[in-house]
Amino acid sequence: MHKIWIISKREYLAMVRTKTFIVTIVLMPLLMLGGILAQEFLEGRIDISDKHVVVIDPTGRLMPGMQATAERRNLYEVFDKKSGHQVSSKFVLESGSNKPLTDEEHLALSERVRKGELFAFLEIYPDILEQRELGRLETKAVVYSESLGAGSLRRWVFLSVNAALQSVRLAEAGIDAMVVMQAMAPVDVENLGLSTRTSDGKIKRANKASRKVAQLVPFAILMLMFMTIMIVANPMLQSVIEEKQQRIAEVLLGSAQPFDIMMGKLLGNVGVALTLLVVYGFGGVFWASRYDMLEIMPLHLAGWILAYEVLAVMLYGSVFIAIGAAVSEQREAQSLLTPVVMVMIFPLMVWFEILREPMGGFATWLSLFPPATPMLMPMRLCATSAVxxxxxxxxxxxxxLSTLATVWAAGRVFRIGILAQGKAPKPRELIRWILRG
Amino acid sequence: MASSTVKTERLGGMNAVELEKVTKRFGTHVAVDSLDLVVPKGTIYGFIGPNGSGKTTTLRMILRIFHPDEGRIRVMGIERGSAADNQVGYLPEERGLYRKMRVREQLQFYAALKGLRRNRKVVDEWLERFGLAEWADKKVEVLSKGMSQKVQFIAAVVSRPVLVILDEPFSGLDPVNMEALKDAVIELRRNGSTIIFSTHDMEIAERMCDTIFMIFQGRKVLDGTLAEIQAQYGEDVIRVRAAATEKDLAKIQGVARVNDYGQTMELRMEKEADSQQILRELTAIGRVERFELARPALHDIFVRIAGQEDHREGGGANA
Structure with a gap:
């Protein structure tokens, strides 16, 4: 036990004293926040120049309504409500031919789009007013453009063509369009979190901002678990390879049992992972209390997170150590690592599905699949208190149980591999090492 | 030569290491073949042999890093011990140091692993002794080869083990450091430790070892004191400084081989050859300044065996 402690202490210090580790501590949250920050940054830099669109309206009855919708949009909807800055492009509509386009005209308009004079052109079918059947969504207008950004224009055209169409139909039926619009005026629906009791006994309702952040917290927990495991796992692999290459392993084996060496390494790295968790945990609490969002921090889950973290580092760490012991250089480790890393990143591929239905069968069973449990279970616990x-x-x-089995198997591979030289064993050979010991 | 079994019985519990008919194979290759060996306590035992002859494998079996396929090994009287033995110190052939770790920290780590808890003072004493005190807080990666060799040596002996196994401890050291290391080894023996070391330096083996053991192609070919080994070969070497050329000497009857060292030439006599007859023929060729009958040096014996000129268990030229 004493030797396990000495080895784990060395492992811990060797890891936390490196510049890489200190850089990682700073970089990890930056990387996680990077996506959000990049989005914010890009938002202010999108193209907000006017988008000219030619409208071919052979009915001659829809253009006025669309024109009015466009003007309303250009006046109110392209500006940020708080800052007053323009955040999206105005649509400037120009009347085109009032007859269906010939091929020549179509090509001419296409050329104007290619030259950049126009953003797009809209061709409304002459029979658009005849479509009155409910439940049938037939194409009666087409937006032609070459820009990928035309999707938002298509959505706007869809709404404005239909609004204009409805006005025309209402007028034909002798109904006052204003009365109908007022009757159908929609209201917005908000989605907020649950209320909590603060430490001074007051009941605090969730606000809009905290709800937005709260939705990110389960994902942040998943990422935290994944990143902390990743940060410690790879150096473990490398340190075993170094010990093998530098013949340190021989000296170590002259002083401690293989199992003690492996356990020492594992515990040292559990320590490193817990250090990371504590640093980020305190960082998160500090940040949340500064912005008065302490209630969104899943402090009640700290125990579960710590327990799962310890087990996850042992589980994955022992596999990485065994792989390090089995190979002679980093290059050879790659083929053995691939399946392990695939299993590790699996939760990152399904997290969205799980957050959408955290109590669904898929989420429940997947969070009980051992390699994914340490990442998915804390995320589910954070997403809903119904688990x-x-x-x-x-x-x-x-x-x-999986960790015990893995550590046992890894211990056998470590014991044989650490002194083996030459070619890396094939998976079948590794299984033989595990079974025969 | 006395067989190992006889030695074992004679020495009883006085042996640090005992190997009985030990064989180790790697696949189809037999690295060590039915080896018997007895290392008495408190001695300096030198392992010699060409590269790939089985020295390191034998040392690793004594350390229990490898287990023999056949035969028995007892270390400090215990047959089924573990590699992790605080009584045994080990210096591997290639350096086993963490490159990013500081020198003192590394030595304290190894000392603690060997059960020496309050070790700062003793580590500093060793560093001082080897002129490494000012390097104590430097990382191993900045040390020269000779310095890391000394650090590795300290790591092996800092916990004062009763059995010290050193694989090529003197390689890469300059004469001054070699002297310092040699003194340290002698002192360890004086304090009761048993030392086994392998070396390619025959002079070191001749001067330092109580007993020399040579392994060749996995088998023991020499085992005894220098005098015992030389006695097996008899005085079959003549050192000559004369007017005669190497070619002239080679033609003399009874001369098996000539080695020209520049200042002197060394002749090896054939079995039953008469040294007086050789001297007579030499003087007939020209002036003879030196004519000295000698026993073969260990280097010469090594070359004779490893060069496949004359190898058989305990077999000497005159035996």
């Missing part, structure tokens, strides 16, 4: 207690408890039991 019954037996699930995280069963998760802990399953991961604990």
């Amino acid at each position: 019954p207690l037996w699930q995280p408890l069963l998760g802990i039991a399953i991961v604990l």
